[in-house]
Amino acid sequence: MAKAKSLITVDEIVGAWAIMPTPAKPGSDDWRSEDTLDLDEAERAIEGLIKGGVNGILALGTLGECATLTWDEKYKFMATLVEVTAGRVPVFVGTTALNTRETVRQTRIASDLGADGTMLGVPMWCAPSVATAVQYFKDIAEACPDMGICVYDNKEAFKFDFPTNFWAQVASIPQVVTSKYSSMDRLLQDINASHQQIRFLPIDAAYYGAARMHPEFCTAFWTNSAVCGPNAVTRFRDVIKAAKESNDWAEANNMAGEIGHALAPLFPNGSFKEFSIYNIALEKARMNAAGWMNAGPTRPPYHILPDAYLEGAQESGRRAAALHKKYSSLKSPAAAE
Amino acid sequence: MAKAKSLITVDEIVGAWAIMPTPAKPGSDDWRSEDTLDLDEAERAIEGLIKGGVNGILALGTLGECATLTWDEKYKFMATLVEVTAGRVPVFVGTTALNTRETVRQTRIASDLGADGTMLGVPMWCAPSVATAVQYFKDIAEACPDMGICVYDNKEAFKFDFPTNFWAQVASIPQVVTSKYSSMDRLLQDINASHQQIRFLPIDAAYYGAARMHPEFCTAFWTNSAVCGPNAVTRFRDVIKAAKESNDWAEANNMAGEIGHALAPLFPNGSFKEFSIYNIALEKARMNAAGWMNAGPTRPPYHILPDAYLEGAQESGRRAAALHKKYSSLKSPAAAE
Amino acid sequence: MAKAKSLITVDEIVGAWAIMPTPAKPGSDDWRSEDTLDLDEAERAIEGLIKGGVNGILALGTLGECATLTWDEKYKFMATLVEVTAGRVPVFVGTTALNTRETVRQTRIASDLGADGTMLGVPMWCAPSVATAVQYFKDIAEACPDMGICVYDNKEAFKFDFPTNFWAQVASIPQVVTSKYSSMDRLLQDINASHQQIRFLPIDAAYYGAARMHPEFCTAFWTNSAVCGPNAVTRFRDVIKAAKESNDWAEANNMAGEIGHALAPLFPNGSFKEFSIYNIALEKARMNAAGWMNAGPTRPPYHILPDAYLEGAQESGRRAAALHKKYSSLKSPAAAE
């Protein structure tokens, strides 16, 4: 199952990186369920993303239910992801755990399975100091030298602000090559502080601004919308690339607006903090409404969602599906291969 | 190893409940360490607490390193705790995990080992809504009907405010009999809302105020100072009891002041939020400075502590040790047994 | 108009201290209004509170619209308050302003008018450090040596936590004799740190707990319910006093529950932070629904209140009015004078 591999580099992190869920069988929101992984749907979605032209896959983060899978389920999903992908695109799998030793254990197994990297947050029982967070990434890198690290910058989940002096320090760890990034007001500063050793991935809707601010370095983004149908985000990637060359940004700006409009109702009252409480159930409701894949129910304890918030998530999914459809006839060359 | 047991009741939660650490061998702050449990010291400390007269033991919380032990270590410690205690006092062990199913798994094993209950927080990847938190406790209680539950009210760790309407709802779960409690400004309100079905345990230094506000119901407290030597807190328990009968509170007030004075320098700049970042390393430094037991180093990633904060923790330990010594000649009848 | 006066002492701060509004004429929620003070209603309410048996009056705080009155209106209200009260009870008027010099100016005028003290927060443009807050109170005390100071502990309004080391320092200022206090979890600690030189006034609903925790020192409270009819709170004051003597707290506990029940719906979703956004409009809606006095509309910009919150405030007022009525036939001796 494992492939021979060398450590992935920052130069290999380009284009559209899709975040994907861990599909769940019906009934998976019941704590009595033991084998919740919908393997068929996982295989279908992975194949669909790659065929759809995404450049990389990020799995087992928040919406990937890193926290609520059993170890057996997580292992099976990682193995499937690596096998189906078969090296066509790089894959990063989440191995965030409650402590350093468990993270080492999971990351080593993921590495042995053939994953290119781990999407990794910080242990979350105590809010970490900068020194604690930096040492943690150093320890994981030392223990798992072949695994790339995508720093998972989620301030609500990890109770950590990921400040500039954190980036300045982890930039010297060769394994730290990218970040699922959410500090857009500090992007240029963090790029400088990390000496362009970490590809910061903004969310798709923010990629337009990033690409304009630093066209040479900002060449990749993450997206939670590829699993609602990948055509809009792969097209967006290509449109941005073309705009950098032509310096005509009109179409790119327009698509950024479309993607942002589709995303907006996912956030209850526009609040990321409120979104974070219901993150997983909202994202899965969105995907299920989009209909491109079946993410299934949310695993406990995060399966409870107020009715008032459900409709926004579904509307967001419907808008994303409409964009996917709109851009289906305009498939980018990469996606068409 | 297991004992026959029936569900513990709120009436059985009385007196001084000691929080204890999971003693670590030298070198345990290195992530390469595999078997970090100092079993001899664990046995010695458990025996010492019981001989010292505490009424119950809470283990595997934050300072008990619930988050950073391997499962094997945690299992061994739980088994040892139950075996050494041998039913002389009730024991609650922490089984907080990242999700409902893993908590069920751990709690069932703890129950089979013979623990009386679990000291249980809420999964912490996403901040829970009240509905999510209530359902979580209901699910655990349903899955583990023989285990008492001590709700672990730590707002920083669990990103949850434990509001009054939470208590009102979990009060109807028979397993929820007590709480390591930290919402003193709402104590009377929470006692009312929970219809006296949950024994709220304030920290020792706050027990004086609780005992005066509601002498009939406030009959127990938790203490992180028993592991610095138990004589002051067991004496304090008895002095409060006597004050309730005599309505002469002078000595109790004086002891509350002493215990608070010993505790104060543990908190950097008086801040609980700052304390929470370094909680485990601070508490273990305190215990080690007190010298009553050897808690050993802190397991990763929480082993990093600024020098500026170390001295406060050690001073707090020395003060607690001095109080233990002061009250050694005044051992309470319970402790002398 | 002014009376000869000496500095009020901590021993004079006892019993029920009523917070009162600054009644507004119809149309006062329009920024074009110039003379919004309903002087007749102010006189009637002041007289009613004193006849109703309150022990002191606090005016020109948040709900007293310290922030939104013109200086002329504020001056007229202060003069009226002093004149109608005529020394029968002590009166504290709010002179919180944006800086030290303006506070000195207003406080000196209030002192000349004959007010006994000022209910004083800290300037709120920048969140103050402890050193800044302490120096501010020292400066005001030095500039206005005859005025008592009631420290206005409102954490949301003043962006300040009023920590224990603040109280320890302002306790040595002779003018600082009391505080409208909201840090119940630190009450005993703050009483100790301030060497009983500051009478901390809890809100009525929390006075039961305070009186039990420290019966000797906790002899006074503030109440926003006297202006919904004073009979319940003055009765409550006397019931607590009797309980301290008899050590039978059943009736006191019952009344604390009643008062808390009446207060509860004032707070949207139980949140003090949310309440603070709409504080003034909520409190005035409450009073107006209670019907004991006519507080009038809220002055701009704080006159906007979501419909969803209005009903809670009104229900709170109706409950307070019902309690007033219930205890009208049970008037305490003090109130009957």
Next chain:
Amino acid sequence: MAKAKSLITVDEIVGAWAIMPTPAKPGSDDWRSEDTLDLDEAERAIEGLIKGGVNGILALGTLGECATLTWDEKYKFMATLVEVTAGRVPVFVGTTALNTRETVRQTRIASDLGADGTMLGVPMWCAPSVATAVQYFKDIAEACPDMGICVYDNKEAFKFDFPTNFWAQVASIPQVVTSKYSSMDRLLQDINASHQQIRFLPIDAAYYGAARMHPEFCTAFWTNSAVCGPNAVTRFRDVIKAAKESNDWAEANNMAGEIGHALAPLFPNGSFKEFSIYNIALEKARMNAAGWMNAGPTRPPYHILPDAYLEGAQESGRRAAALHKKYSSLKSPAAAE
């Protein structure tokens, strides 16, 4: 003194807008001081800024001590600013007060004096809802139709997040033409929501990113560094303009780095929240260390600054002064006029 004027438009907000202090005489940190305005220095600094080539002046904000001046001082400073400027550049003066009516009073006087606009925050006793904040700006605009409004987006001072739906609503007020803006992560979104009716001014160090993200609309910035010597920031303005034309951003990027480097040590431990506590004293220490002008001491109560923070502010001033000197020989054409 007043000039004839028509309402300033968004198109007139371009280039470098200097924030300036209200210079204070020696001893102004004593609350006994009555006439603290150093008028000579004010005149000199205003003239220096204009000669130095700034495009507009913002006065009487936080560091301009809007909160701590007496009304007489504020009036005198506004009159001087308008008179010395004599229409050569637009001037906005701060009239933020505790309520709507007082803001109207001050703004009307400022308008009569000839100011082009007000730099206006929201009343800060209660945190405002979006509806409250929007209505407040509508009321001021209605009352003062000839005055431009620069929305003062300072989240710490005004306890308000200035969210996108706020901008969407105030964009329809003709007087709202610009904002001293600090929400860089939402810049494109806010530009869209406000239909390009509000010129958002980022701080100089963030102007590079803004200008790249939206070169057509982002044509102006605010700067607290012009008062440390204006040559670097006016040069920066011109370099950015040239870069937009040539699409060669190297020099602009380099200058943004220099300006950011000079600014950095002003923020204690990199924290804006901590900076906000000591904002005024830090900024004045910075200016005084730079030596281009003499801002004098800080007015009470904000004159207290920990020694540990002073050095950072002074270093920041020295760096800004060095940049000013470096670019003195490279004066831009506009500055040389």
